[in-house]
Amino acid sequence: MSNPVAYDIVVLGGGSGGYACALRAAELGKSVALIERDKIGGTCLHRGCIPTKALLHSAEVADETRESEAYGVKARFEGIDLPGVHAFKDKIITRAWKGVQGLLKSAGVTVIEGEGRMVGPRQIQVNGEIVEGANVVLATGSAPKSLPGLEIDGSRVITSEHVLTMDRLPASVIVLGGGVIGVELASVYRSFGAEVTIVEALPHLLPTEEESSSKLLERAFRRRGIKFELGVFFEGVKTTDTGVVVTLANGKTFEADQLLVAVGRGSVSAGLGFEEQGVTVERGSVVVDDRCRTSVPGVYAIGDLIPTLQLAHAGFAEGILVAEHIAGLDPAPIDYAGVPRITYSDPEVASVGLTSAQARERGLEIVEQVYDLAGNPKSQILGTAGAVKVIAQKDGPVVGVHMVGRRIGELVTEGQLIYNWEALPSEVAQLIHAHPTQSEAVGEAMLALAGKPLHVHN
Numbered sequence: 459m460s461n462p463v464a465y466d467i468v469v470l471g472g473g474s475g476g477y478a479c480a481l482r483a484a485e486l487g488k489s490v491a492l493i494e495r496d497k498i499g500g501t502c503l504h505r506g507c508i509p510t511k512a513l514l515h516s517a518e519v520a521d522e523t524r525e526s527e528a529y530g531v532k533a534r535f536e537g538i539d540l541p542g543v544h545a546f547k548d549k550i551i552t553r554a555w556k557g558v559q560g561l562l563k564s565a566g567v568t569v570i571e572g573e574g575r576m577v578g579p580r581q582i583q584v585n586g587e588i589v590e591g592a593n594v595v596l597a598t599g600s601a602p603k604s605l606p607g608l609e610i611d612g613s614r615v616i617t618s619e620h621v622l623t624m625d626r627l628p629a630s631v632i633v634l635g636g637g638v639i640g641v642e643l644a645s646v647y648r649s650f651g652a653e654v655t656i657v658e659a660l661p662h663l664l665p666t667e668e669e670s671s672s673k674l675l676e677r678a679f680r681r682r683g684i685k686f687e688l689g690v691f692f693e694g695v696k697t698t699d700t701g702v703v704v705t706l707a708n709g710k711t712f713e714a715d716q717l718l719v720a721v722g723r724g725s726v727s728a729g730l731g732f733e734e735q736g737v738t739v740e741r742g743s744v745v746v747d748d749r750c751r752t753s754v755p756g757v758y759a760i761g762d763l764i765p766t767l768q769l770a771h772a773g774f775a776e777g778i779l780v781a782e783h784i785a786g787l788d789p790a791p792i793d794y795a796g797v798p799r800i801t802y803s804d805p806e807v808a809s810v811g812l813t814s815a816q817a818r819e820r821g822l823e824i825v826e827q828v829y830d831l832a833g834n835p836k837s838q839i840l841g842t843a844g845a846v847k848v849i850a851q852k853d854g855p856v857v858g859v860h861m862v863g864r865r866i867g868e869l870v871t872e873g874q875l876i877y878n879w880e881a882l883p884s885e886v887a888q889l890i891h892a893h894p895t896q897s898e899a900v901g902e903a904m905l906a907l908a909g910k911p912l913h914v915h916n
């Protein structure tokens with residue numbers, strides 16, 4: 459083996475977390491090697507955020523075409539052209555993929571294609587060579603999980619990855635898991651014409667969201683004909699010549715063409731030499747402190763590999779934080795409650811800050827205001843039901859914003875500014891919201907919390 463090639467930073471994994479870290483470090487004048495075994499952009503670009511949002515947009519177009527008469531437009535929905543759906547999605551991915559490769563190239567990051575393995579506290583072996591870094595950043599991401607005894611065959615029993623390349627539309631699907639990925643893909647399947655049943659062990663869809671948001675989503679899904687079984691465990695699945703038979707712990711059985719397993723994602727850490735080099739790994743995830751430092755000095759971990767929010771923008775932020783920390787800039791730790799969360803189903807569910815339950819757990823005395831989108835003309839034009847709920851500390855700042863509605867996700871940016879700047883409802887109430895926009899629902903909730911409601915029926 460030849461002498462190690464040395465860099466200031468070696469990043470293992472070129473997904474959202476890894477490439478963001480590489481770009482920021484290069485910007486700060488560091489020499490960076492980025493090792494990737496598949497495609498730069500990782501899960502988010504190739505198997506996650508971007509392809510699913512492209513599918514959801516095709517789904518929205520399908521629904522709008524079906525509903526066109528309600529808007530006085532004559533259009534006929536003839537069906538879903540799957541190759542066309544994939545071509546649209548792939549065009550977006552390819553463009554963004556080229557873009558990120560170009561960014562890395564012009565930043566001077568050395569991209570090494572190959573499977574890396576940690577062989578020393580600061581050494582990664584790839585393609586038979588040792589790449590050494592004064593600092594190493596682990597960013598190997600995550601992969602779909604399954605349940606014990608539940609075998610993914612890629613045909614009848616599938617994960618989100620198979621949905622993204624499906625070559626036929628199932629007539630019926632059971633979605634195991636009512637978290638973000640399960641809910642988004644259930645939404646796509648329904649818009650594409652499938653019968654959909656979601657099975658969720660916890661009492662609500664999107665169980666980590668504010669309960670009232672989950673309930674609004676459930677109501678909207680019921681109206682769309684999406685069925686769900688809540689608070690019940692999956693027991694088993696049998697595949698048949700025509701599909702699957704799923705049994706639940708309450709004795710109910712369901713038949714469908716496919717079972718989509720969306721029970722979460724596990725970190726990619728096994729067999730990569732992390733523990734052998736002294737990196738503490740718990741239940742598959744690398745343990746880090748608030749600067750993403752692992753148990754080994756000079757070794758950091760970011761993104762889905764660590765037990766923080768499994769979101770691309772959380773990964774970006776962690777990657778940037780690590781690059782800045784290594785460069786001696788002393789960045790502030792991330793307040794994960796201040797990271798916005800969006801589920802891009804129809805309707806969308808978005809939130810930032812604390813749920814009311816979390817606020818009470820922290821001992822906060824809170825007040826709440828719900829503004830129903832029925833009172834928001836732009837939402838009525840878009841044909842959506844839903845609500846904006848604001849939670850504030852009594853006589854204090856806003857601590858949570860929770861929203862449900864078609865296209866409402868874009869509004870989370872305002873919620874995020876309000877939460878992270880610890881704004882008082884009375885301060886936000888001073889700001890004039892453009893009319894007619896969905897953002898007025900945020901303004902109305904703040905006006906009401908500030909004691910001067912405008913379009914609110916008592």
Ligand SMILES: Cc1cc2nc3c(=O)[nH]c(=O)nc-3n(C[C@H](O)[C@H](O)[C@H](O)COP(=O)(O)OP(=O)(O)OC[C@H]3O[C@@H](n4cnc5c(N)ncnc54)[C@H](O)[C@@H]3O)c2cc1C
Pocket residue numbers: 470471472473474475476493494495496497498499500501502503505506507508510511572573574575597598599600618639726730760761762763767768769770771772773
């Ligand atoms: C269906 C789906 C939809 C999603 N939608 C959203 C969304 O809308 N918004 C959002 O914010 N998040 C979304 N996510 C989550 C988001 O994709 C992840 O949080 C994000 O990709 C994590 O980034 P990462 O860099 O930690 O890991 P990854 O993106 O998984 O990247 C890790 C990279 O490391 C590489 N790698 C692994 N091991 C090695 C090795 N030994 N050697 C070399 N390379 C290696 C992998 O090939 C991969 O490219 C979605 C995820 C899924 C699955």
